[in-house]
Amino acid sequence: MLLMAIFTLIIVVPLWNVLISSFASSQALNEGGFIFWPSELSLDHYRSVFQDKSLWSAFLISVAKTGIGVFAHVVFCAIVAYALSKRDLKGRKLYASMGIVTMFFTGGMIPTYLLIKSLGLLNSFWVYILPAMFSYYDVVILMNFFRDVPSSLEESARIDGASDWGIFFKIIVPLSKPALATIALFHGVWQWNDFMTTKLYVQNEGLYPLQMKLYELILKSQAAAQTGLSAQLSIQTSSKGMQLATIVVTMVPILVLYPFLQKYFVTGTMLGAVKE
Numbered sequence: 001m002l003l004m005a006i007f008t009l010i011i012v013v014p015l016w017n018v019l020i021s022s023f024a025s026s027q028a029l030n031e032g033g034f035i036f037w038p039s040e041l042s043l044d045h046y047r048s049v050f051q052d053k054s055l056w057s058a059f060l061i062s063v064a065k066t067g068i069g070v071f072a073h074v075v076f077c078a079i080v081a082y083a084l085s086k087r088d089l090k091g092r093k094l095y096a097s098m099g100i101v102t103m104f105f106t107g108g109m110i111p112t113y114l115l116i117k118s119l120g121l122l123n124s125f126w127v128y129i130l131p132a133m134f135s136y137y138d139v140v141i142l143m144n145f146f147r148d149v150p151s152s153l154e155e156s157a158r159i160d161g162a163s164d165w166g167i168f169f170k171i172i173v174p175l176s177k178p179a180l181a182t183i184a185l186f187h188g189v190w191q192w193n194d195f196m197t198t199k200l201y202v203q204n205e206g207l208y209p210l211q212m213k214l215y216e217l218i219l220k221s222q223a224a225a226q227t228g229l230s231a232q233l234s235i236q237t238s239s240k241g242m243q244l245a246t247i248v249v250t251m252v253p254i255l256v257l258y259p260f261l262q263k264y265f266v267t268g269t270m271l272g273a274v275k276e
Contacts, residue, residue: 022046022244029241045241049249054205055213062209063253065128066191073187074180076133081142082168099136109200116201123204128197132190138183145179146172185258192254214246 017035022045024038031039049055083089084096107115112131121127149172157167173180195211202208 018244019248022241022248024241026241045245046249048242049245054208055210055246057206058208058210058213059249061125061207062192062211062250065125065209066188069129069132069191070184070188072129072133073135073138074184077135077138077183078142078173078176078180079168080134081139082146082172084139085143085146099139102136113200122201123207124202125207127201128191128194128209131197132187135187138186142176142179142183145176149175188257189254192250210246210250214243214250217243217246 013035020034020037021029023041023043024034025040025042025044028034028038028040028042084092084099086092089095106112116122116127116131119130121130153171153175154167157171162170193211195209195215198208198212199215
C-alpha cells in the first residue's frame with residue numbers, strides 16, 4: 001500500500017506542478033522554488049495562447065486528424081482482423097507471416113520518405129491518415145477477440161440470408177465494442193501526440209497540428225535562453241509559461257475522453273491474456 005502511494009505521488013506531483021506552473025505569473029516562474037503553489041497566479045499565459053490564431057487552426061488540425069485517423073484505423077484494422085480470424089481463409093498463414101515481419105522490421109526513414117513522396121502525400125493532410133491506417137499489433141488484438149465470438153451466431157445469420165458484410169457490421173462490430181474502443185484509445189493518443197509526421201513530411205504551416213506548434217515554442221525558448229541577454233530572458237520566461245499552458249491545453253482533450261473509454265480499455269487490454 002505504501003509503495004502504491006509513493007508510485008501515485010511520483011505520477012501526480014509532476015502533473016500538478018505543470019498545471020499550477022501554467023497559472024503562475026512570469027515573475028513567479030522566474031523566481032522558481034515552488035512545487036505545489038506559486039507566489040503569484042496569472043492567466044496571462046493562457047490569454048497569449050488563445051490569442052494566437054495559428055494555435056486555433058493547429059488545434060482544429062489536431063482534432064480533425066485524430067478523429068478521421070481513429071475512424072479509418074479502427075475500421076480498416078477490424079476488417080483485416082475479421083478476415084484473418086477465419087481459419088479457412090486462403091493464404092492466411094502467408095498474410096499472417098507478412099504482418100509479423102512488419103512488427104519487427106520497417107523500411108527505414110529514407111525509403112519511407114520516398115514512398116510518401118511517390119504517393120503524392122507530401123504537404124497533404126492525408127499523410128496523417130493513410131500511412132497510419134494499418135497496424136498488425138492492433139490487428140492481432142482484434143483477431144483474438146473475433147475468434148471468441150461464437151460461430152453459431154454467424155451460422156444463424158447466414159441461414160437468415162445475411163452476407164459477410166452484413167454479419168460483420170450488424171453482429172461482429174456491436175459485440176466487439178471493448179476491443180474497438182481499446183484500439184481507438186491507443187491510436188487516438190498516438191495521433192494526438194504525434195508531431196514527427198509533420199516534421200518529416202509537412203512544410204505547409206497551415207497543416208501544422210497543435211503538437212508541432214508546441215515543438216516550435218520549445219525551440220524558441222531554447223534559442224532565447226542561449227543568448228543570455230536580459231531582454232531575451234524575459235521572452236524566455238514568457239515562452240516557458242506559454243509552453244506549460246500549451247501542454248495543459250493539449251492534455252485536456254485526452255483527459256476528458258479517457259473516463260468514457262476506461263471501462264472498455266480495461267476489458268480490451270485483457271484480451272488474449274488468459275488461455276484456457
